[in-house]
Amino acid sequence: MNVFKIVWLELLNRKSQFVSGILSITLGIAVIVAIQSISTVSRENVARKLDNLGANILVLPQGASIDDYYTSDIDAPTIPGEYVERILNSTLKGVDNMSPKLTRRVKVGENAIVLTGILPKSEIASKPLWQGVGLIGTEVKTECAPTAPKETFEYLDERLQRKVVDTLQKNECLLGYQAAKRLNLKEKESLLVLNTELTVVRILPETGTVDDDRVFAHLTTVQAMTGIPDQISAIEIMGCCHAISEGLLSKLRNILPDTRITTINQIVSTQIETNRLMNKVSLVFLIIIFFVGSVSMGNFMWANVNERKKEIGILRMMGASKKIIYQLFIYKSIVLGVVGGIAGFVLGTLAGVFLGPFLADMAVRPVYIYLLWSLLLSVIIGIAGAVIPASMAAKIDPHTNLQEA
Numbered sequence: 001m002n003v004f005k006i007v008w009l010e011l012l013n014r015k016s017q018f019v020s021g022i023l024s025i026t027l028g029i030a031v032i033v034a035i036q037s038i039s040t041v042s043r044e045n046v047a048r049k050l051d052n053l054g055a056n057i058l059v060l061p062q063g064a065s066i067d068d069y070y071t072s073d074i075d076a077p078t079i080p081g082e083y084v085e086r087i088l089n090s091t092l093k094g095v096d097n098m099s100p101k102l103t104r105r106v107k108v109g110e111n112a113i114v115l116t117g118i119l120p121k122s123e124i125a126s127k128p129l130w131q132g133v134g135l136i137g138t139e140v141k142t143e144c145a146p147t148a149p150k151e152t153f154e155y156l157d158e159r160l161q162r163k164v165v166d167t168l169q170k171n172e173c174l175l176g177y178q179a180a181k182r183l184n185l186k187e188k189e190s191l192l193v194l195n196t197e198l199t200v201v202r203i204l205p206e207t208g209t210v211d212d213d214r215v216f217a218h219l220t221t222v223q224a225m226t227g228i229p230d231q232i233s234a235i236e237i238m239g240c241c242h243a244i245s246e247g248l249l250s251k252l253r254n255i256l257p258d259t260r261i262t263t264i265n266q267i268v269s270t271q272i273e274t275n276r277l278m279n280k281v282s283l284v285f286l287i288i289i290f291f292v293g294s295v296s297m298g299n300f301m302w303a304n305v306n307e308r309k310k311e312i313g314i315l316r317m318m319g320a321s322k323k324i325i326y327q328l329f330i331y332k333s334i335v336l337g338v339v340g341g342i343a344g345f346v347l348g349t350l351a352g353v354f355l356g357p358f359l360a361d362m363a364v365r366p367v368y369i370y371l372l373w374s375l376l377l378s379v380i381i382g383i384a385g386a387v388i389p390a391s392m393a394a395k396i397d398p399h400t401n402l403q404e405a
Contacts, residue, residue, distance in 0.1 A: 087255060100232045175202070249262075
């Protein structure tokens with residue numbers, strides 16, 4: 001007796017039941033796929049926006065304090081610049097962007113300002129507010145993988161011939177908003193710092209932070225001006241929140257044991273808690289859909305068992321064992337699960353792609369790995385809903401059933 005042939009013939013002869021059985025799975029899978037597709041894009045957008053808050057890990061000299069970092073103490077200790085290469089060469093996952101800098105407080109005329117050496121592309125990547133005035137930095141990736149700066153410590157020969165600024169030459173600088181007001185300077189004007197003349201290529205937007213009182217020049221320029229070659233004051237790191245929660249700081253400390261590594265707690269905790277909340281919401285929907293789908297499939301299979309009692313009795317009289325009867329309904333649920341899973345993935349993906357921009361203001365793209373998960377989940381839902389009805393069908397007494405018929 002070919003069980004698969006019997007299942008297939010029944011599905012062909014009872015097309016309306018076949019469609020209703022598929023719908024009980026398809027709609028649930030479609031809801032899950034649509035929610036997960038939107039959630040995936042939402043998580044990426046949230047991660048990107050939280051990364052835009054700036055660095056969340058600081059690498060400081062062992063003897064330095066957070067106060068030294070913010071007050072730019074001229075006597076603050078430094079660390080070798082090659083520590084940046086150590087982190088990059090470690091293939092450590094979770095480092096999305098690194099911004100090394102050397103900071104010193106200096107005098108410009110009667111004004112005390114903070115002179116900060118930076119690698120422009122890396123620094124601009126961690127300062128999204130700067131990008132609104134034509135500054136272009138290294139693209140920040142948020143997939144928990146190292147992003148090596150495209151710029152090295154060496155000077156670049158290219159000139160600033162474009163409207164956007166993505167590098168700084170030896171005699172150029174960026175000027176903070178408040179520093180520009182105090183020094184009464186505008187773009188393209190000159191600034192004399194430590195006997196070095198710098199041209200202001202951009203006035204930075206007001207951020208409400210210590211950056212407003214700083215003068216930013218290329219790292220190697222500041223190292224030469226201050227007489228501290230190959231040294232930096234700190235490394236600001238934009239770290240993946242998942243990697244931080246999984247021990248990124250301790251891994252960094254193993255690479256740089258003679259440094260002080262700390263986190264900016266508000267940013268890290270916000271990232272972690274936001275992702276946890278979104279994962280919990282997705283899990284709640286998954287549980288609800290699994291429960292509702294299993295119950296719907298169970299009701300459908302139970303109705304099918306009652307409708308086919310006479311057929312089941314005939315099969316038993318012809319020699320079909322309880323195992324075969326049980327397999328008939330389980331195999332049927334698997335077929336419905338496979339077809340429903342594929343249909344649910346397609347319907348859910350289309351719903352996410354077309355409704356995402358309207359409901360969540362996000363461009364949602366298909367996530368093809370969800371096809372595998374849709375098939376797996378739909379088959380599990382189908383089997384879970386069919387187990388009890390299939391067991392009851394296998395226990396039907398053929399003699400009593402045929403007498404009643």
